[in-house]
Amino acid sequence: MTEQIGRRVPRKEDRRLLAGHARFGADVQFPRMAHVRVVRSPVAHGTVSRIATEAARAQPGVIDVVTAEDLPADLRIPVRLHVEGTDPGERLQPVLASHTVRYVGEPLAVVAAEDAYLAEDAAELVELEIDELPARLDAGSGDDEVVADFGLGYGDVESAFAGAAHVARLEFSVQRHSGVPLEPRALTVDYVPATGGVEIFGATKVPGFNRRVLAQLLDVDESVIHLHAVDAGGGFGVRGEFYPEDFLVPWLARRLRRPVSWVEDRAEHLVAVNHSRQQRHRLEVAAAGDGTILGLRDDVWHDNGAYVRTHGVIVPELTLSMLPGPYRVPAYSGRVRVALTNKTPCGTYRAPGRFEGTAAREQLLDLVAAELGMDRVELRRRNLLTPGELPHTRAMHTLGTELVLDSGDYPRLLDRALDTVDELGWRELVARGRAQGRLLGLGLSLFLEKSGLGPHDTADVEITSTGRVRVHSGGTSLGQGIETVLAQIVADEFGVSVDRVDVVNGDTTLQPFGTGSWASRSTVVAGSAVRGAGRAVALRVRELGAEVLEAAPEDVELADGVVRVRGAATARALDLAEVWLAAQPGSPWLRDGEPAGLSARHRFAVDRMTYPYGAHVCVVEVDPGSGGVTVLRYLVAYEVGRAVNPALVEGQLRGGVAQGVGGALLEEFRYDESGQPQCTTFMDYLMPTASEVPAVEIVLCEDAPATTNPLGARGAGEGGLTGAGAAVASAVSDAIGRPAMTGLPLDPGSVLAALGTVTGPAAASADGIP
Amino acid sequence: MKPAPFEYHRAYTPKEVTELLLELGEDAKILAGGQSLVPMMNFRLARPTALVDINPVSGLDYIRRDGDVLRVGALTRHRSVELSTEPDVHNGFSVLPGAARWIGHFPIRSRGTVGGSIAHADPTAEWCLLARLYDAEIVVLGEHGTRTVPSDEWFTGFLTTAALPGELVLETRFRRPRRHGTLLEYARRRGDFAIAAVAVAFDITDNRCHDVSMVLGGVANEPLRVPEAEAYLEGAEPGERAWAEAARLAAEAVTPGTGPDDGDHGYRRHLVGTLARRALAEAQAGPAGPRPRGGAS
């Protein structure tokens, strides 16, 4: 069997997904199931004086109505990712609000009924008396509740700026938007009377962590909570964190002693799941006359919404730690103030912190290039770290790890991206369009990513009765294809095809030590664990096979799923099923005390991340008549170290671009002045569709294998998104002849304002229509 | 996103529809394509106590030409108009098939109906704009028989019409066919309701514009005719100069207080200017055949 790693193997999960055999959370149904509807705050900020549930309770078909009074006192959801030196204190989100509500959509009560319609009808009858308080809606307005204020940096920034020939300054803002998986959240929970435990269907991302939190909040042993693996219609960072519903639904199942189902609807989803991205940057760069960067400063306001959720303040920390990007920045100082506002609380969204920071930094670099009269590419080339400077340590920590940029060749990646752009003729395309009077622009961004966060992951590999290879990994399937990738990795240990491998992800009983799928970590960390476990089982297969074949272990080989004596083509061979049989209890080949079966568990630990990098290039057209921006061409060049499955890496990058174009141009959670969310449907929250997303050229680079893991792989989950806001902004500013844009999204109003066509609500006249 | 409880009834003849509506009272609603009503019910913004499904009613799905009048039955799907290749439609009313392509997405066009759109009266709806562009008459059936309402009396405000409780739209009669015409609009994504739309129709004889109509969508609570631009163009020589001036007049018709969203009327005004100029130029170039969709650009 040819090596599976590196091949464009079709996705194993597609068979069940395309045939309709997938099992999502809401597909799991039980008899006597109760259906839950969450009653949410209709106001942004207020004091709750009364919640009257009698009318709702009296409805036929209503089983229970629960408020904070019914729960154990002051239940709050803990932080999963701590940033040293910060303390969210009182601002962790309660499971149900009791005295104060802090955003529209905050859970206040839960109704359980015989079906979902009745539950929604009854939820309307829960009477809320709330005295409204003024809502705080902007971070950095002068009247702020700052929950964390911290800095990161190194070097002598003061003198860098004092001695600089040139200083460029930019204010740049990024709008509130987030990951919007097409399948909203869903949880089905069955109650187990014998143990008082629960069987949970619908968890994704970090089931191990969620089990621990749930066990603590319910005050039960972890072993009576079983989170099952299910399919998921997208995660993107928002899905699968521990939310209030992740406590409420299991708690209700235990209280009612019956199965309970909750399926989030879209309107709920858009106010309930983590929002993300909203930041305002004040950046400064000190440069020598030739464009050499001497120092960098950033002062960030991060709007975190009403509470600190499971991500703590990790998103702004990532913004600061990753801000210098792939460049040689001798002195850097970043400060962030994390402010609470009366809006949906925030967390991570694919490329958290980096989408924002990369957009701000890259626009700053475009600006300094313009101010110095330099070419944008030349300025970047001058400042990119060279291979000889790597590994490069920045005296900062991020996600609790030391920031050491591992191997790489950043200038070469830039060359490869630009060579492809030249081959594709994009510069001519822009020139031709401009000659016709059209506003075309070419945009470029370079970015640094991080991936492969440890500290560990665990995998089990086992041979089963028909000689199949079974994997119980700690990753979770979010639609990203991780089953296929893990199957490829383990297949090579036995020389079999991926069709002989079964992967179960995210089941807390089968794999109690899993760390989940997030932060572009699963191929790197879970993959390395699977490889280790596969290798251990393969060794055992060879040893036991040698025993059966009456040969020395070093004389047998394992290839094509068969153990045979090396060099003896005609000799007897054992397939995996036969070796499995030889490992069964009672087998004459098992020595006294030797455990039966062919399985192994492996824990892979790593204390540093690996840093992928890439470039985005795009061509846009601006219509001065409407302010509309059309992305005509798009390219991503990405260093992945080693692509276990190039087709899946490309898919990850393309999907990221789709979301990045959405974030650059369309998606925004807007609020009115009283804090009412304005984007609670897909009519108002504008996701890009196939019509808005361009075809994406991919330059997949495997020039710099990672040194932090045995596969040499770098994560690829986020790089399609990281540079997108930056590249589109760069292209738009190029199209309209401005040195830099001042924020995202690049909606028609702000594009026309930048063009000077429409300057304010009343100022426009129809004169000068192009 | 589950609707509040409601009764469901099916009707098979127009008469049965009106009888049922009378019997069920004011909170009953007609269900046609359901592409506006059902989402509103799911959001519980509409809470009809009963629905009368008119899809089984036969004889309301047609496009017929009677001399200078194009009659479109209430249950005609958007998609049927879009796909029409009838010379009766294309001679003089070629804007209709072209405009249908701007409506939502394929599944919406396959189910949504012309009558439903006219009854729903969204100020950016393509059929509502065209009803005003072609001085249409709306034929309705009520308790006391049919009556005909001219389109300038039909649209009475945001999502409101001159229809009386219990009345069923039977037909929309588009009148005054003209050789040149088009509808252009802009939305941030394909298939969305337009931020603003402009429809124009006119004839050109002896190198002069005649019989000009211009309607704006998305800038007022109902489709807005622009008499100033129409009067200016009447007898004007077709060409960029005239189009620019007419576009200026169109943009001027967008005043604060007319739009559903006052905050950005400056933007809408700019957009209307753009769309009007482009629509006039496009209409001049010829009867709009099947045309690739492409935003304002």
Ligand SMILES: Cc1cc2nc3c(=O)[nH]c(=O)nc-3n(C[C@H](O)[C@H](O)[C@H](O)COP(=O)(O)OP(=O)(O)OC[C@H]3O[C@@H](n4cnc5c(N)ncnc54)[C@H](O)[C@@H]3O)c2cc1C
């Ligand atoms: C995502 C999306 C995008 C859309 N985009 C557009 C767009 O760009 N342009 C556009 O014009 N529309 C758009 N629509 C709306 C669509 O065109 C609807 O089909 C149309 O507005 C209503 O027609 P219907 O047959 O679906 O009516 P229904 O939804 O069934 O009914 C709408 C209203 O009209 C009443 N009604 C229906 N038929 C009659 C009748 N014969 N007599 C009296 N009253 C009646 C109903 O009682 C109800 O109040 C969109 C819809 C969606 C979901």
